[in-house]
Amino acid sequence: MSFPQRRPRRLRTTSALRRLVAETRLSVDDLIAPLFVREGIADPVPISSMPGVVQHTIPSLLAEVKRLAGLGIPGVILFGVPEHKDDIGSGAWDPDGIVQVALKECRQAFGDELVLMSDLCLDEYTDHGHCGVVRPDGTVDNDETLDLYANAALAQARAGADIVAPSGMMDGQVLAIRDALDEEDHTDVSILAYSAKYASALYGPFREAVDVTIAGGGDRKSYQQDWRNAREALEEIRLDISEGADMVMVKPALAYLDIITRARAEVDVPLAAYHVSGEYAMLKAAAANGWIDGDAAALEVLGSIKRAGADFILTYLAGEVAERLNG
Ligand code: PBG
DSSP, rough: OOOOSOGGGGSSSHHHHHHHTTTTTOOOOGGGEEEETTOOOOSSSEEETTTEEEOOOHHHHHHHHHHHHTTTTOOOEEEEEOOBBBSSGGGTTTTTSSHHHHHHHHHHHHSSSSSSEEOOSTTTTSSOOOEEEOOOSSSSEHHHHHHHHHHHHHHHHHOEEEEEEEEOOOOOOOHHHHHHHHHTTTTEEEEEEEEBBBOGGGGHHHHHHHTTGGGGGGGGGGTTTTTOOHHHHHHHHHHHHHTTTTTTEEESSSSHHHHHHHHHHHSOOOOOEEEEEEHHHHHHHHHHHHSHHHHHHHHHHHHHHHHHHHHHEEEEHHHHHHHHOOO
């Protein structure tokens, strides 16, 4: 009988062998923790659709960032939940706005120990819940929004952000932000562009986390990408790099692994993926029911995002996975 001489299974026989030949390695260095900080609360508020995730007070945020830094997590990305919202989202650039205050406190407490990123968008700060300025007819005005993003970028840079991460999917946002930052000498502040961001049903729990309801039952399909399109994502990524993005991101992650792989093949800047709130919620819900092994699934899912080509992952699993990777 002629039996193939190569037997791939041989290399799977022990845990040590499997470790030796592993093509993909998930490390604490790959993880960025998204954190929510809310103005005007005395105690952290749990987010029911994201078990284990809370809206932080400034003190609880500082304690959590300290814990994450101790675990070796290289960075966090901050999202603000303001007490008051208005039609232009002015809390996004108010020097006393919640994210600006949080950035300052973190910078003061942690120096350069970890990378401070801030989500740059208006939806958390607008009363209508859209990511930009809304015209009387209800549509979002792309170009009017760019100046406001520039304001927010400056406020975040002045408050100490290392990296600003525009997530609003307005055309030209990276260029507008880069110009504003450079003009004020924030030339070392980097831009992580949410370049290929899809209008996804998987952001549901995040809307609870930041207390956002889109006016009139609206959606973001006129500015975020359509899940049917892949080539368009590459075009978005190319444009953002040409406008000055230092790093680009694909979001969500699991349903878009093909986009991550295609982006990795095409671009040489660091590539991030966002494992979003709905992905986290699905995993936690199934695990809570005993339907899947949540710990094993978390490693597998994050590992697959790396295998697809992401350099690092924004994930609500960051803390718990870091604990296990360290353990
Ligand atoms: C917009 C923003 C969103 C998320 C990150 N930045 C929501 C949206 O576009 O509707 C979603 C993150 C998640 O679901 O975990 N500021």
